Amino acid sequence: MNDVTQPVSRTVGILAGMGPAAGVDFVRLFVAACESWLREHGHPVLDQSYPEHWMAQLPVPDRTLALSDASAEQPLDAMARGLRQLASLGATAIAIPCNTAHAWHAALQERVPEVELLHIASETATDVERRGLARVALLATEGTYGAGLYGHAFDALGIQCLLPDQAARKRLMQGIYDGVKAGDLALAQQCFTEVGEQLRAQHGDIALVMACTEIPLALPQAPAARGWTLIDPTAILANALARRAYARA
Amino acid sequence: MNDVTQPVSRTVGILAGMGPAAGVDFVRLFVAACESWLREHGHPVLDQSYPEHWMAQLPVPDRTLALSDASAEQPLDAMARGLRQLASLGATAIAIPCNTAHAWHAALQERVPEVELLHIASETATDVERRGLARVALLATEGTYGAGLYGHAFDALGIQCLLPDQAARKRLMQGIYDGVKAGDLALAQQCFTEVGEQLRAQHGDIALVMACTEIPLALPQAPAARGWTLIDPTAILANALARRAYARA
Numbered sequence: 001m002n003d004v005t006q007p008v009s010r011t012v013g014i015l016a017g018m019g020p021a022a023g024v025d026f027v028r029l030f031v032a033a034c035e036s037w038l039r040e041h042g043h044p045v046l047d048q049s050y051p052e053h054w055m056a057q058l059p060v061p062d063r064t065l066a067l068s069d070a071s072a073e074q075p076l077d078a079m080a081r082g083l084r085q086l087a088s089l090g091a092t093a094i095a096i097p098c099n100t101a102h103a104w105h106a107a108l109q110e111r112v113p114e115v116e117l118l119h120i121a122s123e124t125a126t127d128v129e130r131r132g133l134a135r136v137a138l139l140a141t142e143g144t145y146g147a148g149l150y151g152h153a154f155d156a157l158g159i160q161c162l163l164p165d166q167a168a169r170k171r172l173m174q175g176i177y178d179g180v181k182a183g184d185l186a187l188a189q190q191c192f193t194e195v196g197e198q199l200r201a202q203h204g205d206i207a208l209v210m211a212c213t214e215i216p217l218a219l220p221q222a223p224a225a226r227g228w229t230l231i232d233p234t235a236i237l238a239n240a241l242a243r244r245a246y247a248r249a
Numbered sequence: 250m251n252d253v254t255q256p257v258s259r260t261v262g263i264l265a266g267m268g269p270a271a272g273v274d275f276v277r278l279f280v281a282a283c284e285s286w287l288r289e290h291g292h293p294v295l296d297q298s299y300p301e302h303w304m305a306q307l308p309v310p311d312r313t314l315a316l317s318d319a320s321a322e323q324p325l326d327a328m329a330r331g332l333r334q335l336a337s338l339g340a341t342a343i344a345i346p347c348n349t350a351h352a353w354h355a356a357l358q359e360r361v362p363e364v365e366l367l368h369i370a371s372e373t374a375t376d377v378e379r380r381g382l383a384r385v386a387l388l389a390t391e392g393t394y395g396a397g398l399y400g401h402a403f404d405a406l407g408i409q410c411l412l413p414d415q416a417a418r419k420r421l422m423q424g425i426y427d428g429v430k431a432g433d434l435a436l437a438q439q440c441f442t443e444v445g446e447q448l449r450a451q452h453g454d455i456a457l458v459m460a461c462t463e464i465p466l467a468l469p470q471a472p473a474a475r476g477w478t479l480i481d482p483t484a485i486l487a488n489a490l491a492r493r494a495y496a497r498a
Contacts, residue, residue: 045430047269047311047430052308056274085338
């Protein structure tokens with residue numbers, strides 16, 4: 001029996017493991033977004049006020065490697081399997097806290113048409129437009145740059161999306177793989193702030209979109225990044241999933 | 250195709266939502282425990298080195314209320330449903346990051362005999378024995394005290410388990426429900442440190458077992474608790490689940 005003050009909610013899913021620490025960070029942001037939603041809507045914050053949510057942390061083949069080398073193990077089947085399992089658990093909307101994985105967004109949505117698969121770049125572009133920003137710079141993996149995930153989303157809203165040069169992109173990959181994924185946060189901070197400083201030297205106080213879920217695990221805590229405008233697509237996606245969970249069916 | 254340096258692992262499950270922030274903290278500790286295991290065993294720390302794990306955050310009726318009032322909504326069916334779903338996803342071992350929920354441990358294990366359901370108090374007692382401690386003091390919910398969950402586990406290993414008085418227990422419940430679960434961490438810290446100070450005044454520098462998953466979300470960060478010996482059953486359970494995941498079948 002539901003308390004009359006309890007909100008109606010729907011089951012949602014999180015397809016994660018890319019990497020696992022980013023999955024943890026995403027579910028933390030999702031729970032925080034639900035708590036904010038409850039407070040804003042005047043509901044008591046109780047264990048039972050949160051929507052049912054399932055998180056799968058699966059060992060998915062590397063996304064950037066798969067995009068650059070067609071003979072490498074591809075992640076589509078592993079992700080599609082996880083999505084189908086989440087759908088069978090009753091999830092009506094699913095978020096994937098991995099930017100590069102969105103290169104397979106259309107293929108995945110086609111395989112599991114019964115759920116709404118959120119798109120991290122579309123949600124981010126909408127949020128950036130809402131903030132009234134005319135241009136941003138993109139920190140991402142080679143896979144995300146190559147697939148043009150954010151370029152398309154920002155273009156559609158008339159927002160200019162600036163990219164770092166080749167050397168800076170290599171430095172970002174080092175921070176992501178040898179840094180965060182390998183547990184070396186000091187190296188990650190060094191790589192990410194170096195690229196941020198370069199972009200700010202070129203373009204002034206530009207908003208930096210942290211478009212790989214590993215980047216917000218290190219960059220915002222770096223002393224050099226204090227005062228920078230950082231946009232976190234992971235947090236934006238978590239908020240979007242919370243809104244879907246509390247949307248009345 | 251697995252890299253030869255990749256460890257063999259089994260799927261494990263986390264039945265959570267009691268409360269959701271404690272579930273997030275548990276999966277964070279689990280991922281950290283897996284990373285430690287990988288380093289200790291000489292495996293590279295890659296996304297694909299982590300075991301497949303599923304976390305269900307379900308709206309489960311209040312455990313302590315159910316134990317004190319037989320006419321209140323009972324949590325057994327909701328928890329059993331979650332366990333069966335985790336088992337159907339392939340989980341071979343499951344942890345529940347809620348101490349009070351372990352009052353139903355035997356009933357749950359009976360309903361889902363095909364998986365190993367870890368017991369937070371047994372794992373903690375074994376860990377405390379390994380540290381060579383002869384006595385501890387227990388911070389918990391009324392439900393956990395009433396069910397004698399830790400008393401039995403510590404007794405079995407000859408470890409003395411001291412309990413706070415009635416007024417202190419009320420203060421702990423306030424810190425758990427009006428503090429952590431309701432998002433008021435300052436109140437939670439005040440309640441928890443007050444009880445800790447009282448126990449230390451009575452028993453000296455005794456190890457405090459934080460036997461409610463909400464307590465480690467506030468007490469260790471409290472300035473007053475600096476230098477105290479705190480035992481975190483949530484972290485012990487997370488380590489135990491990581492060991493199960495990497496145990497060869």
